[in-house]
Amino acid sequence: MCLVAGSLFFANQTNAEVVTTSVTVTICGDNAVDGNEQCDDGGTVSGDGCSSSCQLEGPICGNGTVETGEQCDDGNGLSGDGCSASCIGEGGGSGIYIPPPAGKTTVIAIGKAYPASRVTLLVDGAHKSEVTADSFGGFRFELEDTDGGTFTFGFFALDIFSARSLTFNFTTSISPYTLTTIGGILLPPTLMVNKGKASSYDVVTLRGSSAPSSRVTIEIQNNNKKMTQSVRANSGGIYEYDIFTHLLGAGIYQIRVKAESEDLLISTYSQIISFRILTDKEMTADKENPEIAPEEEEKDKDIKPPYDFYRDINGDSFVNLTDLSIMFYYWKTSNPLTDFNNDGITNIFDFSILIYWWTG
Amino acid sequence: MVIVLILLAPANARAAVLYFKPNQSSQNLGDTFIQEIRLNTEGEFINTAEIYIEYPQDILELADFSNGNSVLSLWIENPEVKNGFIHFIAGVPAGYQGSDGFVAKMIFFTKTSSIQSDTANADALLGTIRFSESSKILLNDGVGTLANVEFESANVVIIPKLLSKVEDEWHDEIMLDSTSPEPFIVSVSKHKDIFGGKYFISFSTVDKQTGIDHYEVFEYFDGKVSETKNAASPYLLDNQELNGIIRVRAVDKRGNEAISEIRLNNELESKTQNRISKTAIPVFIFSVLLVCASAIAIYAKKSRKK
Numbered sequence: 001m002c003l004v005a006g007s008l009f010f011a012n013q014t015n016a017e018v019v020t021t022s023v024t025v026t027i028c029g030d031n032a033v034d035g036n037e038q039c040d041d042g043g044t045v046s047g048d049g050c051s052s053s054c055q056l057e058g059p060i061c062g063n064g065t066v067e068t069g070e071q072c073d074d075g076n077g078l079s080g081d082g083c084s085a086s087c088i089g090e091g092g093g094s095g096i097y098i099p100p101p102a103g104k105t106t107v108i109a110i111g112k113a114y115p116a117s118r119v120t121l122l123v124d125g126a127h128k129s130e131v132t133a134d135s136f137g138g139f140r141f142e143l144e145d146t147d148g149g150t151f152t153f154g155f156f157a158l159d160i161f162s163a164r165s166l167t168f169n170f171t172t173s174i175s176p177y178t179l180t181t182i183g184g185i186l187l188p189p190t191l192m193v194n195k196g197k198a199s200s201y202d203v204v205t206l207r208g209s210s211a212p213s214s215r216v217t218i219e220i221q222n223n224n225k226k227m228t229q230s231v232r233a234n235s236g237g238i239y240e241y242d243i244f245t246h247l248l249g250a251g252i253y254q255i256r257v258k259a260e261s262e263d264l265l266i267s268t269y270s271q272i273i274s275f276r277i278l279t280d281k282e283m284t285a286d287k288e289n290p291e292i293a294p295e296e297e298e299k300d301k302d303i304k305p306p307y308d309f310y311r312d313i314n315g316d317s318f319v320n321l322t323d324l325s326i327m328f329y330y331w332k333t334s335n336p337l338t339d340f341n342n343d344g345i346t347n348i349f350d351f352s353i354l355i356y357w358w359t360g
Numbered sequence: 361m362v363i364v365l366i367l368l369a370p371a372n373a374r375a376a377v378l379y380f381k382p383n384q385s386s387q388n389l390g391d392t393f394i395q396e397i398r399l400n401t402e403g404e405f406i407n408t409a410e411i412y413i414e415y416p417q418d419i420l421e422l423a424d425f426s427n428g429n430s431v432l433s434l435w436i437e438n439p440e441v442k443n444g445f446i447h448f449i450a451g452v453p454a455g456y457q458g459s460d461g462f463v464a465k466m467i468f469f470t471k472t473s474s475i476q477s478d479t480a481n482a483d484a485l486l487g488t489i490r491f492s493e494s495s496k497i498l499l500n501d502g503v504g505t506l507a508n509v510e511f512e513s514a515n516v517v518i519i520p521k522l523l524s525k526v527e528d529e530w531h532d533e534i535m536l537d538s539t540s541p542e543p544f545i546v547s548v549s550k551h552k553d554i555f556g557g558k559y560f561i562s563f564s565t566v567d568k569q570t571g572i573d574h575y576e577v578f579e580y581f582d583g584k585v586s587e588t589k590n591a592a593s594p595y596l597l598d599n600q601e602l603n604g605i606i607r608v609r610a611v612d613k614r615g616n617e618a619i620s621e622i623r624l625n626n627e628l629e630s631k632t633q634n635r636i637s638k639t640a641i642p643v644f645i646f647s648v649l650l651v652c653a654s655a656i657a658i659y660a661k662k663s664r665k666k
Contacts, residue, residue, distance in 0.1 A: 124433040124566050125453035126544065147539055149429045149568030150462065154454045167454035169405070169500075171431055171461070268405075271502060314551050321562035322549045325594030328436070329554040337553055341504060348449055348496065349504035351436060352408040356502040358453030 023170055023185060028054035029103070029178030043177060045103040052103060053179060103177050107143040111185025112136070112261055113157035113165070114209035114237040119187075120359065122154035122167065127320070127360030133157065137211045137237055148176030155187060156359070159209035159237075163190035164310070166271045167358065186265035189216055189239065189257045197276045199283055200250060204243040204275055211261040212237045222251045233259070250279040311357045313337060319357045327354060376401050376497045376507045378411070380489060380514035387470050388519050390526040392423055394533075395489060395514060397463040399431070399497075405455035406507055407500035409463065410448075412492035417444035419487045419518055424467035424530060426613060428537075428571030431461040434564060435572075439464075445492065455500025465571075467530040470518050485518040534570050537614040538636045541567040546608045546620045548597070560594045563608050563620065570613035580605040 026034075031042040037054035046052045112133075113119050119139040121129045123146075133139045139157075151174055156167040165187045174180050189210035198204050210216050210233040218241055220227045227248070233239040254274050259267040313323040327338045330346045338346040340353045377400040387393050397411065409432060415422065425439040425446070432450035439448040446466065466489075490513035497507040544565035550557055565572065577591040581604025588595070597606070602624040610618045615637035 122453065124542065126542075126565075147542070147568050150431060152431065152433060152452060152454075152456065156454075169452075169454040169456065171452075171456050171458055314549065320547075321564055321593065322547055322551075324434070324436075325549070325560060325562040326551055326554050328594055331436075335553075348408050348410050348498060351449075351451060352498040352500070352504035353502060355407050355434065355451050355453040356455075356500055360453070 024181075024183040025172055026181040026183065027175065027178050028052075028181070030175065043103050052106075104144055105146050105148060105174060105176050106179045107141075107146055107151075107153075107174060107182065108179065109141045109143075109153060109155070109182045109185065110139070111155060111183070111187065112138055112211045112265065113155075113187045114159045114190070115212060117157040117159045117209065117237075119155060119157045122152075122156075122358070122360040124152050125154070125355075125358060125360055127318075135212075146174060148174050150174075153182065154358075154360070155185060157187050157190075157209075159190045161190070161192065161207075161209070163192050163208060164359075165190050166268070168268055184265055186211060186214075186259060186261050186267040188267040188270045189214075189233075189259050191255065191257050191270045191273055193255065193273060193275055195275065197278060198245050199278055200245055200280065202245045202277075204245060206239075206241045206243065206255065206257075208239060208257065208270070209233075209237045210239055210257075210259040210267075211265075214259040214261045216241075216257050216259050218255065218257050220248070220253050220255050222248075222253045224251070225249075245277045248277055250277045250282070252276045311340060311354050313354075318359045319354065320360055323354060324351075327351065375510045376404060376406060377510045377512060378491050378495060378497070379512035383512060383514045384517075385514070386517045386519060388527065389470055389522045390472050392467060392469045392526070392528040392530050394529055395466045395468060395516075397466065399456075399461040399463050400459045401457050401461065401497075401507075402459075403457065404507055405457045405500040406497050407453070407455045408449070408451040408496075408498035408504070410494075410496045411446075411463070412494045413446040413466070413489065414492055415444055415446070415466075415468070415489045416487035416516075419471055419485050420468045420489075420516070421471055422446065422466060423469040424613070426465040426467065426571035427463075427566075428465075428612070429568045430463055430566070430571075431456045431458065432463060433566050465530075468516075472522060484520060487516045487518065489514045489516065534614050537569040537612060537616060539567075539569050540616045540636055541565050541572055541610045541612050541618040543618055544608075544610065544620050546606060546622055548602070548606070548622060548624070554594075555596045559597045559600055559602065561597060561606060561608070561622075563593045563595075563610075565610045565618060567610075567612040567616075573611050573613045573615075576609040576611065578605075578607040578609070580607070 028037060028040060029043055031040055033040045038056045039050035040054050041048060041050040046057065049057060051057045109121065114137045115133060115135050117133045117137065119131050119133050120127065121141045123143070128143070129141055131139050131141060150171065152169055152171040154167045154169045157165045168185060168187050170182065170185070172180070172182070190208040192207050194205045206218065212233060212235050214233045216231050216233055216239045218229045218231065220243060225248070229241060231239050231241050252274055254272045256272045257270045310319060311323070312319050313326045316322070327346060327350065330338045333346060334344050335346060338350055340350045343349065379398055379400070381396040381398050385393065397413070399409070422441050427435055427450070430450070432452050434453065435448065435450045437447070437449040439446050491511035493511070495509065495511065497509050499505040499507050542565050544563060546561050546563045548559055548561050550559045554560070561577070563575065574589070575591045575593070577588045577595050579586040579597060579599050581599040581601065586598045591608070605621060605623050607619060607621045
């Protein structure tokens with residue numbers, strides 16, 4: 001199967017569609033109580049009346065443990081024994097209250113991919129962690145002891161077909177000694193087609209993974225026409241759609257998809273993949289020029305992820321610093337290995353294409 | 361605090377905006393000041409920036425450049441200064457979208473030689489820092505589409521008065537940096553088409569404060585050390601036997617370091633460690649003591665009131 005990488009088509013047609021994706025950032029430790037917070041004392045240390053996750057807590061006088069806010073706790077709840085019933089020290093004396101350390105900086109990211117998919121977290125482009133999504137496609141990452149500063153968090157998923165989603169990137173500022181929760185992440189669906197070329201009376205099947213029961217919007221477009229259809233992913237997160245080529249006519253078409261989950265989260269678009277519908281004349285030329293011949297009918301099992309899109313220069317299934325190193329080696333020279341756009345030189349355009357597919 | 365961030369793909373393709381912050385400033389002669397480069401993507405996801413900046417070299421000198429805390433995490437061509445132009449290329453894997461993205465800081469020194477010595481009545485000097493039209497921003501669309509870009513310049517007024525004490529906000533910022541660069545991993549690879557199929561290493565990290573100053577590579581093998589200051593990735597290994605230790609040191613502008621080390625004994629074993637600069641430690645201790653002293657003072661004051 002030969003698939004053509006996404007062309008300029010959609011990129012130049014940004015007036016075609018509006019996508020609004022909302023991500024919620026909750027900061028525990030900024031002195032403002034909101035969201036699911038019961039309290040926010042400006043720190044992320046538990047034991048001071050407000051827990052590290054901004055939930056109310058003790059102190060409990062009489063439990064034998066001196067907690068913040070108690071001068072003493074002898075565990076008996078009686079006054080007159082040097083420690084009062086309200087855990088105030090008796091018999092004089094003084095002390096110095098030393099504020100507790102400010103706590104740690106924690107980031108929690110919660111989102112939705114596809115059931116049983118493998119979700120990867122990138123931080124500033126570096127591979128940080130992987131988790132397996134639950135049967136509802138839910139995933140959760142927790143990063144502890146990070147520094148404060150501006151961070152870019154990237155998320156992508158590998159579905160049960162080994163198809164990879166496009167990376168969803170989110171840049172935000174993390175304040176030191178706060179718990180920042182990033183929620184509302186919905187990863188874009190994966191997208192595969194069963195053939196790159198088809199005759200004018202043929203069926204091209206799209207398939208991919210999305211959040212369970214999500215509504216998947218499919219855009220099929222060429223320079224002259226655009227078709228938009230919606231399908232519902234099943235409870236396992238799989239969606240499928242058949243394109244009847246006689247409804248479109250000959251030409252090169254680009255496809256991309258986005259999802260809306262049952263809880264109304266909206267994803268960004270998937271990567272773009274292309275297929276070609278041949279004219280009758282091209283059909284006639286089949287035998288003479290197999291290069292443009294439509295492919296034999298492929299069975300369902302032949303629907304494969306478009307690995308050749310991934311710009312994995314060294315073929316190790318990752319697009320990372322090693323691939324970038326190879327690109328650097330040929331920087332500003334002509335080498336087909338790294339000159340992705342075939343303009344005769346390895347330069348920023350090829351760099352941009354490489355890091356679009358970045359896996360860390 | 362709950363922030364709901366709306367990531368909006370624009371209905372109409374608008375131009376990304378490259379601008380400076382501040383866009384107007386007034387400096388005294390001999391001052392060192394910071395001019396930030398910022399980016400508004402106007403709702404687009406962008407992933408690559410090639411920037412050319414022209415500055416008035418008759419009145420300003422580029423003293424330093426910092427990419428600390430930049431939204432761009434991969435710097436593939438570090439800033440090069442030539443004939444009053446600064447040029448660099450950087451990117452962010454999988455793209456950045458935002459309205460006030462910090463790209464980098466340029467640290468300028470106002471040249472005292474720009475004013476004649478007899479300057480009692482000299483006029484203020486006006487300089488403009490501007491982006492060259494050759495600057496490019498590429499969309500994160502998998503094909504490297506050029507974004508439409510608008511450029512906004514910045515004006516700097518130099519007051520021709522040499523004060524006894526000059527301002528240096530960059531020095532102050534460096535002294536506050538007591539945090540190491542982010543931990544990172546060094547990978548060893550080889551590929552038949554580069555370096556003649558020999559082993560090389562790849563590395564990259566970021567620093568959230570003053571920015572990465574340089575990398576150093578140390579190779580320990582056969583009882584000796586091979587050392588390269590100002591190393592760059594990819595780095596061709598001296599020792600192709602993979603039987604020693606490779607250490608890469610990322611150093612920020614303050615001298616804080618993050619170290620990534622690989623032990624090569626048939627099995628790869630890597631570890632990372634961070635250290636703050638020796639000069640940063642006293643500042644940190646002083647800060648802690650200051651906080652404690654303040655707490656004691658506040659407590660004592662409250663006690664007296666009672």
